[in-house]
Amino acid sequence: MTKTAIYPGSFDPITNGHLSIIRRGLEIFDNIVVAVAINSDKKPLFTTEERLEMIAEVVSPYPNVSVDSFTGLLVEYVVSQGSNVILRGLRALSDYEYEFQMALMNRRLSRDVQSVFMMTDYKWFYISSTIIKEAAQHGGSVGALVPEVVEKRLKQKFAKK
Numbered sequence: 275m276t277k278t279a280i281y282p283g284s285f286d287p288i289t290n291g292h293l294s295i296i297r298r299g300l301e302i303f304d305n306i307v308v309a310v311a312i313n314s315d316k317k318p319l320f321t322t323e324e325r326l327e328m329i330a331e332v333v334s335p336y337p338n339v340s341v342d343s344f345t346g347l348l349v350e351y352v353v354s355q356g357s358n359v360i361l362r363g364l365r366a367l368s369d370y371e372y373e374f375q376m377a378l379m380n381r382r383l384s385r386d387v388q389s390v391f392m393m394t395d396y397k398w399f400y401i402s403s404t405i406i407k408e409a410a411q412h413g414g415s416v417g418a419l420v421p422e423v424v425e426k427r428l429k430q431k432f433a434k435k
């Protein structure tokens with residue numbers, strides 16, 4: 275039986291921290307679906323399509339990783355993909371409270387879906403899409419923190435603004 279994990283998030287944009295979780299997740303799961311959450315409450319820098327395009331390019335070396343987007347309840351999406359695993363990455367302590375809340379709510383919503391957390395590599399401990407966007411917006415170099423395609427897209431985005 276093959277095991278598929280769903281890796282949900284905003285991915286606005288995808289960073290090397292996300293990629294590290296995907297790579298290491300592949301050591302445990304046969305397939306990973308990177309699932310971009312379409313959340314009308316958030317004001318993303320990149321459109322859903324742009325985020326999907328960047329992720330698709332970055333994960334193209336991994337045949338067992340696919341990219342998708344979803345709306346509505348995550349647990350329902352997970353089941354619709356034939357999976358029962360939500361994969362999440364953990365960074366600094368600040369992630370824990372939010373991740374606990376989400377995992378417990380998801381567990382209330384479905385007892386059949388398990389949340390699995392992977393510790394991030396120390397290199398990406400303090401890296402978030404938000405902090406990368408802030409640096410890039412002011413012309414800071416983020417080349418070591420995001421894949422090349424993302425660095426290029428960030429430059430284009432902020433040049434236009």
Ligand code: ADP
Nearest residue numbers: 282283284285286291292362363364394398401
């Ligand atoms: P969300 O809005 O759902 O938090 P993100 O795109 O910020 O979406 O994060 C998606 C997942 O990736 C979360 O589980 C988050 O903790 C994890 N993640 C984000 N940045 C990193 C990183 N630098 N290292 C490891 N995991 C990360």
